[in-house]
Amino acid sequence: MSSKKSSIARIWKLFSAHEKRNIAIYIAGIMLYKFGLEAFNGSIVTLAANRYDQEAFHSNGTIRTFERVGLLSGLNQAFQCIGSILIAPLAKRWPTRTVLSISIFVFAIFSAVLMIVDTATGGYIKPKDFVQIDEHDYRYYGKYNTNGIIPIYCITGIAFGMVELIRRVIPRDIVGDNPEKLQKMDALVHIFYEIAGVSGAFTTGLGLIPRLGNNYSFIITPILFTLAAIVWLFISSVGLVGDDTGNDEMTPVADNIESGYCKSIVQGFLLFIQSFCIGAKIIFTHRKFIWIWSCYALTLYAHRYLENGIAPQIAKRYLEQSEWSQIIVGASNFGELLGAAFVFVFGNFIKTPLPWSRLDASILLLVWYIPFFYPPANNVKYAWIIAATYIPIGFGSAADDIALNSFIQSSLSGLESKHKNISALGAVASFLYSSYIIIYAILNPVLGIYIDRVYDTTDSVRPAFLYTVAVQMTIISAIVLVSTLIPKGALSCNPTLIPDEDISLIRSPKESSVGHNDREEISKGNNHKEIAPELETYF
Secondary structure, three states, X not given: OHHHHHHHHHHHHHOOHHHHHHHHHHHHHHHHHHHHHHHHHHHHHHHHHHHHHHHHHHHOOOOOHHHHHHHHHHHHHHHHHHHHHHHHHHHXXXXXXXXXXXXXXXXXXXXXXXXXXXXXXOOOOOOOOXXXXXXXXXXXXXXXXXXXXXXXXXXXXXXXXXXXXXXXHHHHHHHOOOHHHHHHHHHHHHHHHHHHHHHHHHHHHHHHHHHHOOXXXXXXXXXXXXXXXXXHOOOOOOOOOOOOOOOOOOOOOOOOOOOOHHHHHHHHHHHHHHHHHHHHHHHHXXXXXXXXXXXXXXXXXXXXXXXXXXXXXXXXXXXXXXXHHHHHHHHHHHHHHXXXXXXXXXXXXXXXXXXXXXXXXXXXXXHHHHHHOOOOOOOHHHHHHHHHHHHHHHHHHHHHHHHHHHHHHHHHOOOOOOOOOOOHHHHHHHHHHHHHHHHHHHHHHHHHHHHHHHHHHHOOOHHHHHHHHHHHHHHHHHHHHHHOOOOOOOOOOOOXXXXXXXXXXXXXXXXXXXXXXXXXXXXXXXXXXXXXXHHOOOO
């Protein structure tokens, strides 16, 4: 017990008072954001699923519910890329904390638009004594075209993309590039993030949607987002950035702050494409990094598809209660909470992300039971049984995500780029996250079309789940497991970085005359800061 206390005390002493203050403020804002986000996303997905099913029933048309829901989610993901580009020139003109707060406030405004539209078209809060005539009876919904949800959800995706990009790299700005600090902060933030996620998902699925209806269950979202915007304004100048208007490594940006905003946006798009290409070059031309693509992009896609794609379908087609998807999502978030806590306490014993990626890939195979599971409809007990299987899936996802993020941040923070507008960390972050978004945006609606077609002809989604869930996750698992064997020394159970693969010092263009012998002398002086010739061609 004393050793555990001493371990926690040592972790506490890692951070300065200034870092602790910023971490605390950041966590407070992120919890408000996550709770509101769970209420919003859970409500929108279930609302769209109910309305599309209702429209198909009343028009006797072909069921296209999860094709449209997949398109809705996919476009939202795609617009996150646009958000990450738009934030670049804004971050050059104003402090990062201000841009972050404005992004959340814009999100708050547009999350309220759908409720305004619903009210204006005759919608109202679900009555306490409401009794459904049939499973498609939602007469308290507004009479607007369901496709109108799509542009609103896309616009919120822009703000979502801004916040998510900052969330993934801001730890380095707060605590520097110390690998242990990064891992501990990532884990700590993830713990509180998932506490808010678990409580938000369960509150939405078990309280807000049954009480208010999913057309008004996200009424708390604008309030919580506004509070988060206010809280984040109190974050002071952080870490490696001298002031908030300095060079930010969140995204590639142009130096010409005098140019107009439209010009900055165009430059941002061009630099985003250039950054994407440079990030791909870094990842795919070096043995130390090439395995990261599958372990990051594919596993992130797999978990988001299981949460946002499969959970709503299970709730709607198996259990016939769309809001119960939030029970499943809440359990997944609880698993992520456990994974983050585990990494926070025991992360020092695992030297690289490779064991976590292998664990994550192996746990994905649990989904093989889904196509062969026959729960009775309208019985919440079976929603909890399914949710229990999502806990280990969330555990593996969080542990892998934290380990990979801290590894990427610490490995790339020392790279010097000869492209003055593009950082190595920003390029790799853009490439990896954009890869996940592209995969999700394409596959989710395509698989939705297939699932709807199978359901329309067989009145069951189980034959489709065999391929979209079981087979797909098995293929992803196999690719990830094979990828973890690529780095040097990866064949051991708990591998450590081989010295000549540790890249923390890359010569600048002015140092191009340094010869091989000079590099050896540098290496002898610091074994953990060796030059990587493979990267010298573009860094």
